[in-house]
Amino acid sequence: MFGLLAGLVRIICWLNIIVGRVFSWLSLGIVLVCFTVVVQRYVFSVSYVWMQDLYIWLSGAMFTSVAGFALFRDDHVRVDLFYRPASVQRKAVIDLIGVVVFLLPSMYVVSAYSLPFVERAWSYKEASANVGGMPGLFILKTFILMFAGLIALQGIAMALRSILVLCGKEDLLPDHMRYPRKNHEISEVTA
Numbered sequence: 001m002f003g004l005l006a007g008l009v010r011i012i013c014w015l016n017i018i019v020g021r022v023f024s025w026l027s028l029g030i031v032l033v034c035f036t037v038v039v040q041r042y043v044f045s046v047s048y049v050w051m052q053d054l055y056i057w058l059s060g061a062m063f064t065s066v067a068g069f070a071l072f073r074d075d076h077v078r079v080d081l082f083y084r085p086a087s088v089q090r091k092a093v094i095d096l097i098g099v100v101v102f103l104l105p106s107m108y109v110v111s112a113y114s115l116p117f118v119e120r121a122w123s124y125k126e127a128s129a130n131v132g133g134m135p136g137l138f139i140l141k142t143f144i145l146m147f148a149g150l151i152a153l154q155g156i157a158m159a160l161r162s163i164l165v166l167c168g169k170e171d172l173l174p175d176h177m178r179y180p181r182k183n184h185e186i187s188e189v190t191a
Helices: 002-023 025-044 050-065 066-070 088-123 138-164 184-189
Strands: none
Touching: 002 050, 002 066, 002 138, 025 050, 050 066, 050 088, 066 138, 088 138
């Protein structure tokens, strides 16, 4: 049973690692498109609304899709007053309670409220409200559901990892998926 839990943690973490690494490349596209827009506007006095939409949409797609990866890397903001100095077991309890009481319910709310919004956008293939803007806004709105799904999955992986720790089975996980013994250990492993 513990092997199955560790396997699920590995699968979910690797999914978020792959998605995070792929979609983090959008940051390069954002910089290039934004630079092009600025040069066109201030050097050539030309402006294209679709290009302005593009870098905003790329930003939205990137930040919503890499959120699960950021949670895996422990890059989200947290109150470290109690968490940082805590033992691994105490961190596991805090994470388990946090996932069950806060993270999963909030991701349910995000997905429940955004689903009709996304369905409506897909029903009429919503595009930019700006004249000359980008088509395909309905695709970007789908990233809201992707955000909620990837964060919820990573939350489940955190809860399962916490259970493994509390049952003394953390050794079933690879080192980079365990609780770090030092504060900088996660960024060194996954960078």
